[in-house]
Amino acid sequence: MLIHYLDDFLGGDKDTTAANALLQLFIELMQELKVPLAHEKTEGPTEVLVFLVFHDQFWLTNDGAELYTDSAGGNGLGFGIYFRGHWACARWPESWEKEDRAFPKASTGSGRGTPSRPAPSLGNLQKRADTLLRCSLADNTRRTYTTALNAFQAFLAKYNLKQNMPIPAPYLVWFIAYCFENNCAANTIKTYVAGLNYIHKINGFQDIHSMFVVNGLLEGCVRAKGHSRDARRPITKSILTEIIAALPSVCYNEFEAKVFKAIFSMAYFGLFRISELVATTLSGSSNQIKRKDVAITTNEQFMSVTLRIHKTSQHGPPITLKLPREKTHPCPVLAMLEYLSLKPAGTSAFSHSNGLPVTRQQVTAVLNKCLTRAGHSTQNFKTHSFRIGRATDLAIRGVQKTDIMKLGRWSSQAYKKYIRV
Incomplete structure (x- = not known):
């Protein structure tokens, strides 16, 4: 049996000998096809296989996954796990005790005794940077800015304008006027511009709010429309x-x-x-x-x-x-x-x-x-x-x-x- 999951291959058989034969056959096949394998990540044959699955927006918090674990190092002790209302605990394998295996100890911060890690690739560093930037915004703010970008892209498509970065000043002027003509509230137009400004600044471009013409147009929207009253009714x-x-x-x-x-x-x-x-x-x-x-x-x-x-x-x-x-x-x-x-x-x-x-x-x-x-x-x-x-x-x-x-x-x-x- 062989299962392909994302970039992992999982295989299995009824006993250790057959499983080991399958593993060797698979490795030889990959070599013949010139498919590189990470030998340092290859495990087995084993009865327990641990692998990680990442959420599409990375694993940000244990609260979000509702997953909590704890363990105690030392012979005769073990570990516990809680996952979404279910929990389990177990002792460390007896074979570890017989091998007198050294259990990991908490790091003191000096770096001594901690296993060395290969330096992450620049691609992984960029992914981590992107994740940190996403975390810098509240969920509601991120959704609002996405709405702003979608509105701007719809405007570009309507007038067959090419999407450029940085956004040309005439595009911003026309977009604000377009929103006004479509009866957008002054605060909505300000929010749209704030969303575009975030994208501008995150890419190292000019602060849109430093442009005199943009500030003038936003002020004009407020004066022309007046301060609209919140139409939401109270639930008394x-x-x-x-x-x-x-x-x-x-x-x-x-x-x-x-x-x-x-x-x-x-x-x-x-x-x-x-x-x-x-x-x-x-x-x-x-x-x-x-x-x-x-x-x-x-x-x-x-x-x-x-x-x-x-x-x-x-x-x-x-x-x-x-x-x-x-x-x-x-x-x-x-x-x-x-x-x-x-x-x-x-x-x-x-x-x-x-x-x-x-x-x-x-x-x-x-x-x-x-x-x-x-x-x-x-x-x-x-x-x-x-x-x-x-x-x-x-x-x-x-x-x-x-x-x-x-x-x-x-x-x-x-x-x-x-x-x-």
């Missing part, structure tokens, strides 16, 4: 109550109703951005809260939520928010307790019964179904409407603006844009 406490009541009718089982009830309640009462609570893609994201970030006091009167990464602080210290138990329904503490009593094992704070993380797209889809079921139009209701609604309700109740800013983690007067009074 009364609307929140209605959409939560609709959940059993739109969700296909009790568990799904519980998880979305907890998400909706927490998004409203905690003034959370939805990307802080759930994954932005099905593959998961390292930015949303984890199960370990949510704690409920023993008397069930308060819930603390720790944000390790958020919009206004990508690298700062974590912040912990404290949500009290509400005297009436809906209540974020009770909703979370109900959900946690059914939650499967896993690191994500919010996941489906099969362990997969809940995504922002799924929250949007369920929200729209609930709004329709409750008799509301879905127009202008977004996931950010929870944050807008809570800020509005607090202002109507007469809560001081400094307290609203603290609860919503606003450090400027931007909070005023969220209040619909």
